[in-house]
Amino acid sequence: MAVINKSVIASVLMLIGSSVTAQTVNHISVRSTDNKTKISKHIYGHFAEHLGRCIYGGFYVGESNKKVPHVNGIRKDVVEALKKLKVPNLRWPGGCFADTYHWKDGIGPKADRPKMVNVWWSGVTEDNSFGTHDFLDMCELIGADPYLAGNVGSGTVAEFTDWVQYVSFDGSSPMSSLRAKNGREKPWNVKLWGVGNEAWGCGGNMVPEYYANIYRQYATFMKGSKDMFRIASGANGDDYHWTEVLMRDIPHSILDGVALHHYAVIDWSKKGPSVEFSEEIYFKSMKAALRMEELVSRHSTIMDKYDPQKKVALVVDEWGGWYDVEPGTNPGFLYQQNTMRDAMIAGLTLNIFNNHADRVRIANLAQTINVLQSVILTDEEKMLLTPTFHVMEMYNVHQDATLLPITITTNDYVFKEEKLPAVSISASVDAANLTHVTLVNIDPVKSQNISLAFFGSVYKTATGRILTSGALQDHNTFKDPEKIKPATFNKVTVKNGEVTLTVPPFSVISLELK
Numbered sequence: 001m002a003v004i005n006k007s008v009i010a011s012v013l014m015l016i017g018s019s020v021t022a023q024t025v026n027h028i029s030v031r032s033t034d035n036k037t038k039i040s041k042h043i044y045g046h047f048a049e050h051l052g053r054c055i056y057g058g059f060y061v062g063e064s065n066k067k068v069p070h071v072n073g074i075r076k077d078v079v080e081a082l083k084k085l086k087v088p089n090l091r092w093p094g095g096c097f098a099d100t101y102h103w104k105d106g107i108g109p110k111a112d113r114p115k116m117v118n119v120w121w122s123g124v125t126e127d128n129s130f131g132t133h134d135f136l137d138m139c140e141l142i143g144a145d146p147y148l149a150g151n152v153g154s155g156t157v158a159e160f161t162d163w164v165q166y167v168s169f170d171g172s173s174p175m176s177s178l179r180a181k182n183g184r185e186k187p188w189n190v191k192l193w194g195v196g197n198e199a200w201g202c203g204g205n206m207v208p209e210y211y212a213n214i215y216r217q218y219a220t221f222m223k224g225s226k227d228m229f230r231i232a233s234g235a236n237g238d239d240y241h242w243t244e245v246l247m248r249d250i251p252h253s254i255l256d257g258v259a260l261h262h263y264a265v266i267d268w269s270k271k272g273p274s275v276e277f278s279e280e281i282y283f284k285s286m287k288a289a290l291r292m293e294e295l296v297s298r299h300s301t302i303m304d305k306y307d308p309q310k311k312v313a314l315v316v317d318e319w320g321g322w323y324d325v326e327p328g329t330n331p332g333f334l335y336q337q338n339t340m341r342d343a344m345i346a347g348l349t350l351n352i353f354n355n356h357a358d359r360v361r362i363a364n365l366a367q368t369i370n371v372l373q374s375v376i377l378t379d380e381e382k383m384l385l386t387p388t389f390h391v392m393e394m395y396n397v398h399q400d401a402t403l404l405p406i407t408i409t410t411n412d413y414v415f416k417e418e419k420l421p422a423v424s425i426s427a428s429v430d431a432a433n434l435t436h437v438t439l440v441n442i443d444p445v446k447s448q449n450i451s452l453a454f455f456g457s458v459y460k461t462a463t464g465r466i467l468t469s470g471a472l473q474d475h476n477t478f479k480d481p482e483k484i485k486p487a488t489f490n491k492v493t494v495k496n497g498e499v500t501l502t503v504p505p506f507s508v509i510s511l512e513l514k
């Protein structure tokens with residue numbers, strides 16, 4: 001997506017002595033011809049770690065629970081909600097937890113499973129009652145591809161390769177026999193595999209040259225799964241050297257994806273509250289979220305150098321807003337509320353991923369339930385959908401659709417001395433030839449007038465949905481779970497092929513054009 005900043009245009013016009021003043025309309029042109037880039041549905045992936053109440057109480061309440069309707073301990077309400085999102089893949093069991101996890105402790109009769117300490121997340125006891133079968137069967141219920149992050153930091157090559165064989169091998173082997181003994185004859189055939197997590201940090205504090213060698217060793221022995229997609233543990237934010245070394249030192253024949261983690265955090269030592277935030281904090285959050293554009297672009301440029309045909313995917317397998325935990329909750333459980341600020345982060349980040357779909361082919365929002373920027377919050381038998389859920393649902397029309405390239409001239413959202421692009425957008429055409437456009441206006445005060453010009457297509461009608469609310473800090477609660485939800489948006493005009501609309505402050509809009 002090409003972004004042209006209006007103040008730059010205004011200065012240029014002043015310099016050349018033009019009497020034209022800066023426009024107030026955001027002009028967006030969409031090219032509808034000759035586009036080949038598919039927006040992989042896997043950009044819309046989620047992440048579930050053994051952290052706080054994501055798995056226990058979130059996805060899983062246990063087989064003996066009498067209060068919450070479940071299938072083999074998996075919450076029915078959660079499964080139904082996630083089906084609506086069309087979750088394409090779910091990453092598990094971590095995160096940092098992945099590099100402490102010994103998968104064999106989580107199979108077989110539950111009463112016999114050993115316990116462990118969850119060293120990264122508050123030192124709670126993990127009883128391993130939710131293990132490989134529970135997760136993979138749950139993915140089948142949701143209709144999501146599993147994405148397993150294997151233990152490299154404290155595991156062994158043999159343990160890792162046994163896991164691959166256990167879940168995927170379709171023949172006679174010690175691991176497939178063990179799987180059958182535990183009640184599953186047919187393999188699940190897991191395709192997506194993470195070779196460790198954050199190897200530069202909680203995954204082992206490695207340097208990239210060392211990790212690249214470790215990756216080569218592990219990837220060599222990962223056999224037994226069809227169409228396996230191996231993902232190297234990637235950079236922390238702007239650590240471009242990390243990506244450079246991985247792309248340079250790992251043979252691309254054994255490398256399908258390189259990961260990247262970036263959280264929208266204003267300051268790691270002072271993250272600020274999830275609800276009671278000021279406009280200054282909001283502005284900083286938007287700035288941190290928009291940084292994804294620069295990160296994805298610069299990591300992609302490095303990848304282009306070693307892989308001009310773009311065979312290796314950039315996998316942003318952790319992203320989202322990260323704030324202080326809710327007052328009174330366990331600091332190690334990372335439970336935070338989810339406001340219209342989070343809807344903005346989700347909308348603009350997904351637009352960035354869509355517009356970089358030539359390289360970004362998998363992404364995972366952190367984390368699905370009760371942890372960080374969740375799409376679902378639960379409290380015993382109660383469940384609510386967050387504003388982020390609604391954005392993910394409004395955007396799922398882009399899954400596996402063809403990207404329509406965009407050039408945008410946007411107004412600025414100005415706060416004190418700083419400014420950010422106010423409008424973000426992406427567009428695609430799906431298999432049924434419907435065009436979808438998703439727009440975000442992050443400005444908390446000003447509406448944005450939008451003019452969309454399409455080159456190569458003429459549309460006659462437009463329908464839309466909007467997610468907005470009265471205050472930036474608004475959020476859904478268990479008392480008022482539907483305060484924020486999408487509504488019909490019909491203030492859109494199609495005339496002589498031009499689509500015009502006004503996006504209210506801090507709103508997300510999705511349009512369908514015919």
Ligand code: AHR
Binds near residue numbers: 049197366
């Ligand atoms: O998502 C929470 C944590 O953030 C993950 O466990 C880790 O990978 C990252 O640092």
